[in-house]
Amino acid sequence: MAFTLPDLSYAHDALEPYIDTKTMEIHHGKHHAGYTNNLNNAIAGTDLEGKSIEDIITGMDMNNGAVRNNGGGFFNHSLFWSVMSPNGGGQPSGELADAINTAYGDFDTFKDTFSKAAATRFGSGWAWLCVHSGGKVEVCSSPNQDNPMMPGIGCGGRPILGLDVWEHAYYLNYQNRRPDYVSAFFNVINWDEVSRRFNESK
Ligand code: MN3
Numbered sequence: 001m002a003f004t005l006p007d008l009s010y011a012h013d014a015l016e017p018y019i020d021t022k023t024m025e026i027h028h029g030k031h032h033a034g035y036t037n038n039l040n041n042a043i044a045g046t047d048l049e050g051k052s053i054e055d056i057i058t059g060m061d062m063n064n065g066a067v068r069n070n071g072g073g074f075f076n077h078s079l080f081w082s083v084m085s086p087n088g089g090g091q092p093s094g095e096l097a098d099a100i101n102t103a104y105g106d107f108d109t110f111k112d113t114f115s116k117a118a119a120t121r122f123g124s125g126w127a128w129l130c131v132h133s134g135g136k137v138e139v140c141s142s143p144n145q146d147n148p149m150m151p152g153i154g155c156g157g158r159p160i161l162g163l164d165v166w167e168h169a170y171y172l173n174y175q176n177r178r179p180d181y182v183s184a185f186f187n188v189i190n191w192d193e194v195s196r197r198f199n200e201s202k
Pocket of ligand 1: 027031077164166168169
């Protein structure tokens with residue numbers, strides 16, 4: 001039972017002007033597809049074959065570079081597409097808003113903290129909002145395709161919002177202006193989906 005590239009729930013041009021069509025086509029159709037194929041090749045014939053991606057990631061042998069990079073790449077991008085929407089933006093509400101306010105005081109302080117984590121991640125990686133059991137939320141970042149469900153990575157907990165800050169995620173449209181890309185991301189965040197993940201994982 002091999003992993004398959006998930007379809008987007010919106011068109012490649014739906015996140016314009018914040019994320020451009022060409023980037024979406026290449027990012028989903030080439031990069032994510034590549035991680036998916038390489039993950040399948042890396043686990044074929046091993047005892048990881050048939051396990052869920054969550055089980056593979058939480059039980060990751062961090063010395064297994066092929067599974068670490070491609071399993072992370074498969075999971076991280078699947079999360080990334082789902083937490084964006086052409087109808088996104090604004091602010092969270094309900095229990096997620098309460099948890100953010102408890103941790104950071106207010107939404108703007110959370111936004112600054114998340115944006116700083118994304119902007120200062122050196123080289124390639126991800127910025128995350130994670131939820132710990134009990135409902136405490138925390139911002140962190142991780143290098144390459146690692147994520148906080150892997151042993152010893154980032155803030156731990158379960159990622160409910162992720163932002164890809166690899167250059168392939170923004171360079172066509174933003175070139176070296178990563179902070180502009182990070183700022184634009186807030187216009188497409190699907191807070192309904194982030195809240196759903198928060199409620200599922202808290
Ligand atoms: Mn990417």
